[in-house]
Amino acid sequence: MKFETIAIRKQTERSQHKEHSTPIFTTSSFVFDDAEHMRAVFAEEQSGNVYSRYSNPSVKEFEEKITLLEGAEDARATASGMSAIFTTFACFLSSGDHVLMSQAVFGSTIKLMENYFQKWGVTWTLVNSTEATEWEKAIKPNTKLAYLETPSNPGLEVFDLESLSTVFKSNNILSVVDNCFATPYIQQPIKWGIDIVIHSATKYIDGQGRVMGGVIAGSKEHMSKIEPFMRNAGPTLAPFNAWVLSKSLETLAVRMDRHCNNALSLAQWLETQPKIKRVNYPFLDSHKQKNVAQKQMKAGGGIVAFEVVGDYAEAVKLIDNTNLFSISPNLGDTRSIITHPASSTHSKLTEQQRLDVGITKSLIRISTGLEHIDDIIADIEYAISKI
Protein backbone atom coordinates (compact mmCIF):
# COMPACT_ATOMS: atom_id res chain seq x y z
CA MET A 1 0.00 0.00 0.00
CA LYS A 2 1.07 3.58 -0.63
CA PHE A 3 1.98 6.07 2.11
CA GLU A 4 -1.41 7.83 2.20
CA THR A 5 -3.33 4.55 2.41
CA ILE A 6 -1.19 3.14 5.22
CA ALA A 7 -1.49 6.40 7.15
CA ILE A 8 -5.28 6.17 6.96
CA ARG A 9 -6.02 2.45 7.02
CA LYS A 10 -3.54 0.99 9.53
CA GLN A 11 -5.60 0.81 12.69
CA THR A 12 -6.20 -1.10 15.90
CA GLU A 13 -8.48 -4.09 15.44
CA ARG A 14 -12.16 -3.11 15.79
CA SER A 15 -13.93 -4.00 19.04
CA GLN A 16 -17.36 -5.69 19.20
CA HIS A 17 -18.88 -2.18 18.86
CA LYS A 18 -17.63 -1.99 15.27
CA GLU A 19 -16.47 1.59 15.66
CA HIS A 20 -15.27 3.31 12.47
CA SER A 21 -12.76 5.61 14.13
CA THR A 22 -10.37 3.97 16.62
CA PRO A 23 -11.33 4.70 20.25
CA ILE A 24 -8.82 6.04 22.80
CA PHE A 25 -7.61 3.46 25.29
CA THR A 26 -7.23 5.68 28.34
CA THR A 27 -6.34 3.00 30.83
CA SER A 28 -3.22 2.75 32.95
CA SER A 29 -3.40 -1.04 33.38
CA PHE A 30 -5.04 -4.15 31.90
CA VAL A 31 -6.77 -7.18 33.44
CA PHE A 32 -6.16 -10.90 32.97
CA ASP A 33 -8.50 -13.89 32.69
CA ASP A 34 -6.85 -15.60 35.66
CA ALA A 35 -3.55 -15.79 37.55
CA GLU A 36 -2.07 -18.21 35.01
CA HIS A 37 -2.86 -15.80 32.16
CA MET A 38 -1.16 -13.00 34.11
CA ARG A 39 1.91 -15.18 34.76
CA ALA A 40 2.18 -16.15 31.08
CA VAL A 41 1.96 -12.54 29.86
CA PHE A 42 4.52 -11.39 32.44
CA ALA A 43 6.82 -14.24 31.38
CA GLU A 44 6.31 -13.09 27.75
CA GLU A 45 5.05 -16.56 26.83
CA GLN A 46 1.87 -14.88 25.62
CA SER A 47 1.46 -11.42 24.10
CA GLY A 48 -0.80 -8.91 25.81
CA ASN A 49 -0.92 -5.53 27.45
CA VAL A 50 0.07 -5.25 31.10
CA TYR A 51 0.52 -1.61 31.97
CA SER A 52 0.47 1.52 29.80
CA ARG A 53 4.07 2.41 30.65
CA TYR A 54 4.96 -0.79 28.75
CA SER A 55 2.38 -0.78 25.96
CA ASN A 56 -1.08 0.55 25.14
CA PRO A 57 -3.28 -0.04 22.05
CA SER A 58 -3.58 3.68 21.19
CA VAL A 59 0.18 4.10 21.45
CA LYS A 60 0.76 0.87 19.52
CA GLU A 61 -1.37 2.06 16.60
CA PHE A 62 0.73 5.22 16.32
CA GLU A 63 3.98 3.22 16.62
CA GLU A 64 2.91 0.71 13.97
CA LYS A 65 1.99 3.46 11.51
CA ILE A 66 5.33 5.23 12.03
CA THR A 67 7.18 1.92 11.57
CA LEU A 68 5.58 1.45 8.15
CA LEU A 69 5.76 5.09 7.07
CA GLU A 70 9.46 5.41 7.96
CA GLY A 71 10.31 2.04 6.36
CA ALA A 72 11.54 0.80 9.76
CA GLU A 73 11.03 -2.56 11.50
CA ASP A 74 9.79 -1.19 14.82
CA ALA A 75 9.10 2.09 16.63
CA ARG A 76 8.50 3.35 20.17
CA ALA A 77 6.58 6.53 20.96
CA THR A 78 7.79 8.93 23.64
CA ALA A 79 6.33 11.85 25.57
CA SER A 80 8.13 14.49 23.49
CA GLY A 81 10.79 14.88 20.83
CA MET A 82 13.40 15.60 23.51
CA SER A 83 12.51 12.41 25.36
CA ALA A 84 13.00 10.49 22.08
CA ILE A 85 16.48 12.01 21.72
CA PHE A 86 17.37 11.47 25.40
CA THR A 87 16.11 7.87 25.29
CA THR A 88 18.15 7.09 22.18
CA PHE A 89 21.36 8.55 23.64
CA ALA A 90 20.77 6.86 27.02
CA CYS A 91 20.29 3.46 25.40
CA PHE A 92 23.30 3.50 23.08
CA LEU A 93 25.95 5.58 24.89
CA SER A 94 28.25 4.54 27.71
CA SER A 95 30.95 6.34 29.62
CA GLY A 96 34.00 6.73 27.36
CA ASP A 97 31.99 6.95 24.13
CA HIS A 98 32.32 9.81 21.68
CA VAL A 99 29.49 11.36 19.66
CA LEU A 100 29.63 13.24 16.36
CA MET A 101 26.91 15.82 16.27
CA SER A 102 25.97 18.36 13.68
CA GLN A 103 26.48 21.87 15.02
CA ALA A 104 23.14 22.76 13.44
CA VAL A 105 20.92 20.74 15.78
CA PHE A 106 18.07 21.86 17.99
CA GLY A 107 19.53 23.80 20.97
CA SER A 108 18.20 21.46 23.68
CA THR A 109 20.00 18.53 22.05
CA ILE A 110 23.33 20.29 22.60
CA LYS A 111 22.22 21.14 26.17
CA LEU A 112 21.57 17.42 26.80
CA MET A 113 25.23 16.75 26.02
CA GLU A 114 26.58 19.71 28.01
CA ASN A 115 24.41 19.23 31.11
CA TYR A 116 24.02 15.45 31.37
CA PHE A 117 26.00 13.20 29.04
CA GLN A 118 29.21 15.11 29.77
CA LYS A 119 28.97 14.30 33.50
CA TRP A 120 28.33 10.67 32.55
CA GLY A 121 31.64 10.50 30.68
CA VAL A 122 30.47 10.99 27.09
CA THR A 123 32.42 13.38 24.85
CA TRP A 124 31.28 14.91 21.57
CA THR A 125 32.44 16.91 18.61
CA LEU A 126 30.19 19.42 16.88
CA VAL A 127 30.68 19.15 13.13
CA ASN A 128 29.95 22.38 11.31
CA SER A 129 29.72 20.98 7.79
CA THR A 130 27.38 19.08 5.54
CA GLU A 131 30.35 17.39 3.80
CA ALA A 132 30.84 13.66 4.47
CA THR A 133 34.63 14.14 4.29
CA GLU A 134 34.51 16.63 7.20
CA TRP A 135 32.46 14.17 9.28
CA GLU A 136 34.94 11.42 8.46
CA LYS A 137 37.84 13.61 9.64
CA ALA A 138 36.12 14.13 13.02
CA ILE A 139 35.77 10.38 13.72
CA LYS A 140 37.75 9.10 16.74
CA PRO A 141 38.50 5.49 17.69
CA ASN A 142 35.75 5.70 20.36
CA THR A 143 33.08 7.36 18.16
CA LYS A 144 29.90 5.40 18.80
CA LEU A 145 27.06 7.52 17.45
CA ALA A 146 26.49 10.25 14.85
CA TYR A 147 23.54 12.59 15.12
CA LEU A 148 22.11 15.17 12.74
CA GLU A 149 18.97 16.93 11.55
CA THR A 150 18.18 17.45 7.90
CA PRO A 151 16.97 19.98 6.91
CA SER A 152 18.50 21.72 9.91
CA ASN A 153 16.75 24.14 12.22
CA PRO A 154 16.67 27.05 11.40
CA GLY A 155 19.40 27.22 8.75
CA LEU A 156 17.76 24.62 6.45
CA GLU A 157 21.08 23.04 5.53
CA VAL A 158 20.65 19.70 3.79
CA PHE A 159 22.87 16.71 4.63
CA ASP A 160 23.45 13.99 2.05
CA LEU A 161 22.08 10.98 3.92
CA GLU A 162 23.43 8.43 1.45
CA SER A 163 27.07 9.55 1.56
CA LEU A 164 27.02 10.19 5.32
CA SER A 165 25.49 6.81 6.13
CA THR A 166 28.20 5.14 4.00
CA VAL A 167 30.88 6.84 6.12
CA PHE A 168 29.13 5.92 9.37
CA LYS A 169 28.57 2.30 8.38
CA SER A 170 32.15 1.76 7.28
CA ASN A 171 33.32 3.08 10.68
CA ASN A 172 30.79 1.06 12.67
CA ILE A 173 29.03 4.19 13.95
CA LEU A 174 25.33 4.18 14.80
CA SER A 175 23.59 6.92 12.80
CA VAL A 176 20.61 8.82 14.18
CA VAL A 177 18.63 11.41 12.21
CA ASP A 178 16.02 13.84 13.53
CA ASN A 179 13.45 13.78 10.70
CA CYS A 180 11.16 16.32 12.31
CA PHE A 181 11.42 19.04 9.64
CA ALA A 182 10.81 16.71 6.70
CA THR A 183 8.41 14.05 8.11
CA PRO A 184 8.38 10.54 6.59
CA TYR A 185 6.16 11.80 3.76
CA ILE A 186 8.97 14.01 2.47
CA GLN A 187 12.03 11.94 3.39
CA GLN A 188 12.78 8.47 4.77
CA PRO A 189 16.33 8.46 6.19
CA ILE A 190 16.32 4.66 6.74
CA LYS A 191 16.00 4.21 2.97
CA TRP A 192 19.37 5.98 2.62
CA GLY A 193 21.09 3.75 5.17
CA ILE A 194 20.48 5.65 8.42
CA ASP A 195 19.99 3.38 11.45
CA ILE A 196 17.56 5.29 13.65
CA VAL A 197 15.05 8.04 12.96
CA ILE A 198 13.62 10.19 15.70
CA HIS A 199 10.84 12.76 15.60
CA SER A 200 9.37 15.54 17.56
CA ALA A 201 5.80 14.48 16.73
CA THR A 202 4.78 17.77 18.36
CA LYS A 203 5.51 19.40 15.00
CA TYR A 204 4.14 18.30 11.60
CA ILE A 205 2.97 14.89 12.75
CA ASP A 206 0.40 16.50 15.06
CA GLY A 207 0.24 19.42 12.66
CA GLN A 208 -2.26 21.44 14.61
CA GLY A 209 -0.25 22.49 17.66
CA ARG A 210 -2.25 20.43 20.16
CA VAL A 211 -0.09 17.76 21.79
CA MET A 212 3.51 16.92 22.65
CA GLY A 213 4.97 13.65 21.40
CA GLY A 214 8.02 11.92 20.03
CA VAL A 215 8.95 8.67 18.35
CA ILE A 216 12.03 6.53 17.69
CA ALA A 217 12.10 4.12 14.73
CA GLY A 218 14.69 1.62 13.53
CA SER A 219 15.55 -2.04 13.10
CA LYS A 220 14.17 -4.67 15.48
CA GLU A 221 17.67 -5.16 16.82
CA HIS A 222 18.20 -1.49 17.64
CA MET A 223 14.70 -1.07 19.03
CA SER A 224 15.27 -4.03 21.36
CA LYS A 225 17.83 -1.80 23.13
CA ILE A 226 15.23 0.97 23.48
CA GLU A 227 12.47 -1.30 24.82
CA PRO A 228 13.80 -1.94 28.37
CA PHE A 229 14.50 1.77 28.88
CA MET A 230 10.91 2.61 27.92
CA ARG A 231 9.61 0.13 30.49
CA ASN A 232 11.95 1.08 33.30
CA ALA A 233 12.51 4.81 32.83
CA GLY A 234 8.98 5.56 31.57
CA PRO A 235 9.33 8.32 28.92
CA THR A 236 6.12 6.85 27.49
CA LEU A 237 3.61 8.72 25.30
CA ALA A 238 0.16 9.24 26.84
CA PRO A 239 -2.68 7.30 25.08
CA PHE A 240 -4.67 10.47 24.37
CA ASN A 241 -1.68 12.11 22.67
CA ALA A 242 -1.00 8.91 20.71
CA TRP A 243 -4.61 8.86 19.50
CA VAL A 244 -4.35 12.49 18.34
CA LEU A 245 -1.04 11.77 16.58
CA SER A 246 -2.33 8.62 14.89
CA LYS A 247 -5.37 10.52 13.62
CA SER A 248 -3.09 13.33 12.46
CA LEU A 249 -1.02 10.93 10.37
CA GLU A 250 -4.17 10.31 8.29
CA THR A 251 -3.86 13.83 6.89
CA LEU A 252 -0.07 14.20 6.90
CA ALA A 253 0.38 13.80 3.13
CA VAL A 254 -2.25 16.37 2.14
CA ARG A 255 -1.06 18.80 4.79
CA MET A 256 2.60 18.47 3.78
CA ASP A 257 1.76 19.03 0.10
CA ARG A 258 0.12 22.35 1.00
CA HIS A 259 2.82 23.34 3.54
CA CYS A 260 5.52 22.73 0.92
CA ASN A 261 3.70 24.54 -1.91
CA ASN A 262 3.04 27.56 0.29
CA ALA A 263 6.63 27.59 1.59
CA LEU A 264 8.14 27.41 -1.91
CA SER A 265 5.92 30.25 -3.17
CA LEU A 266 6.75 32.36 -0.11
CA ALA A 267 10.50 31.68 -0.46
CA GLN A 268 10.48 32.58 -4.17
CA TRP A 269 8.58 35.78 -3.45
CA LEU A 270 10.90 36.76 -0.56
CA GLU A 271 13.89 36.43 -2.92
CA THR A 272 12.43 39.26 -5.04
CA GLN A 273 12.19 41.67 -2.07
CA PRO A 274 14.91 44.36 -1.80
CA LYS A 275 14.66 44.52 2.02
CA ILE A 276 15.34 40.78 2.31
CA LYS A 277 18.93 39.67 1.79
CA ARG A 278 19.22 35.89 2.07
CA VAL A 279 16.47 33.30 1.75
CA ASN A 280 17.06 29.69 2.82
CA TYR A 281 14.77 27.04 1.42
CA PRO A 282 15.97 23.61 0.21
CA PHE A 283 14.17 23.69 -3.16
CA LEU A 284 15.25 27.20 -4.18
CA ASP A 285 17.71 27.35 -7.08
CA SER A 286 19.95 29.46 -4.84
CA HIS A 287 20.20 26.74 -2.14
CA LYS A 288 23.72 25.26 -2.01
CA GLN A 289 22.47 21.68 -1.60
CA LYS A 290 19.42 21.84 -3.88
CA ASN A 291 20.61 18.74 -5.79
CA VAL A 292 20.94 16.71 -2.61
CA ALA A 293 17.58 18.01 -1.39
CA GLN A 294 15.92 16.94 -4.64
CA LYS A 295 17.56 13.51 -4.45
CA GLN A 296 16.33 12.64 -0.97
CA MET A 297 13.29 14.87 -0.42
CA LYS A 298 9.93 14.77 -2.19
CA ALA A 299 9.52 18.54 -1.61
CA GLY A 300 11.30 21.31 0.28
CA GLY A 301 9.31 21.22 3.53
CA GLY A 302 7.29 23.95 5.22
CA ILE A 303 10.01 26.07 6.82
CA VAL A 304 11.54 29.17 5.27
CA ALA A 305 14.35 31.18 6.89
CA PHE A 306 15.56 34.57 5.73
CA GLU A 307 17.57 37.59 6.83
CA VAL A 308 16.28 41.12 6.65
CA VAL A 309 18.55 43.92 5.52
CA GLY A 310 19.60 45.39 8.87
CA ASP A 311 19.92 43.84 12.29
CA TYR A 312 17.86 42.89 15.35
CA ALA A 313 15.72 46.07 15.24
CA GLU A 314 14.66 45.48 11.64
CA ALA A 315 13.92 41.78 12.22
CA VAL A 316 11.77 42.59 15.24
CA LYS A 317 9.99 45.35 13.34
CA LEU A 318 9.00 42.87 10.65
CA ILE A 319 7.84 40.26 13.18
CA ASP A 320 5.83 42.77 15.23
CA ASN A 321 4.07 44.13 12.14
CA THR A 322 2.63 40.81 11.03
CA ASN A 323 -1.06 40.37 11.80
CA LEU A 324 -1.89 36.92 10.46
CA PHE A 325 1.23 35.18 11.79
CA SER A 326 1.46 33.73 15.28
CA ILE A 327 4.60 34.86 17.11
CA SER A 328 5.57 31.52 18.62
CA PRO A 329 8.55 29.16 18.88
CA ASN A 330 6.60 26.18 17.54
CA LEU A 331 6.46 24.96 13.94
CA GLY A 332 4.52 22.55 11.78
CA ASP A 333 1.10 23.99 12.57
CA THR A 334 -1.83 24.76 10.25
CA ARG A 335 -1.28 28.38 11.34
CA SER A 336 1.71 30.29 9.97
CA ILE A 337 4.24 31.00 12.70
CA ILE A 338 7.03 33.56 12.80
CA THR A 339 10.06 33.23 15.10
CA HIS A 340 13.25 35.11 15.85
CA PRO A 341 15.60 32.14 16.56
CA ALA A 342 18.54 34.13 18.03
CA SER A 343 16.41 35.56 20.86
CA SER A 344 14.12 32.56 21.44
CA THR A 345 14.64 28.93 20.33
CA HIS A 346 18.44 29.30 20.09
CA SER A 347 18.98 31.96 22.79
CA LYS A 348 20.65 29.47 25.18
CA LEU A 349 23.51 28.92 22.72
CA THR A 350 26.51 31.24 22.82
CA GLU A 351 26.64 33.96 20.18
CA GLN A 352 29.54 32.15 18.51
CA GLN A 353 27.60 28.85 18.43
CA ARG A 354 24.73 30.70 16.75
CA LEU A 355 26.90 32.49 14.23
CA ASP A 356 28.66 29.22 13.33
CA VAL A 357 25.35 27.92 11.98
CA GLY A 358 24.19 31.19 10.43
CA ILE A 359 21.78 32.34 13.16
CA THR A 360 22.33 36.07 12.96
CA LYS A 361 20.17 38.66 14.72
CA SER A 362 18.53 39.52 11.42
CA LEU A 363 17.43 35.91 10.76
CA ILE A 364 13.71 35.13 10.84
CA ARG A 365 12.16 31.66 10.62
CA ILE A 366 8.71 31.08 9.20
CA SER A 367 6.72 27.90 9.56
CA THR A 368 4.43 28.30 6.59
CA GLY A 369 0.90 27.32 7.52
CA LEU A 370 -2.05 26.12 5.48
CA GLU A 371 -3.73 29.52 5.07
CA HIS A 372 -4.15 30.83 1.51
CA ILE A 373 -0.75 31.78 0.10
CA ASP A 374 -2.04 35.20 -1.05
CA ASP A 375 -2.92 36.09 2.56
CA ILE A 376 0.44 34.82 3.85
CA ILE A 377 2.39 36.90 1.33
CA ALA A 378 0.17 39.97 1.81
CA ASP A 379 0.82 39.88 5.57
CA ILE A 380 4.60 39.62 5.14
CA GLU A 381 4.53 42.32 2.43
CA TYR A 382 2.78 44.70 4.84
CA ALA A 383 5.25 43.86 7.65
CA ILE A 384 8.25 44.44 5.32
CA SER A 385 6.81 47.81 4.30
CA LYS A 386 6.99 48.90 7.96
CA ILE A 387 10.78 48.39 8.22
Ligand SMILES: Cc1ncc(COP(=O)(O)O)c(C=O)c1O
Ligand atom coordinates in the same frame (compact mmCIF):
# COMPACT_ATOMS: atom_id res chain seq x y z
C1 LIG B 1 14.20 19.69 15.08
C2 LIG B 1 13.66 19.48 16.45
N1 LIG B 1 13.95 18.36 17.11
C3 LIG B 1 13.49 18.12 18.36
C4 LIG B 1 12.70 19.04 19.01
C5 LIG B 1 12.21 18.75 20.40
O1 LIG B 1 10.92 18.29 20.35
P1 LIG B 1 9.83 18.46 21.53
O2 LIG B 1 9.59 19.92 21.67
O3 LIG B 1 8.66 17.68 21.06
O4 LIG B 1 10.45 17.89 22.76
C6 LIG B 1 12.36 20.23 18.36
C7 LIG B 1 11.50 21.22 19.04
O5 LIG B 1 11.32 22.32 18.63
C8 LIG B 1 12.85 20.46 17.05
O6 LIG B 1 12.56 21.60 16.38
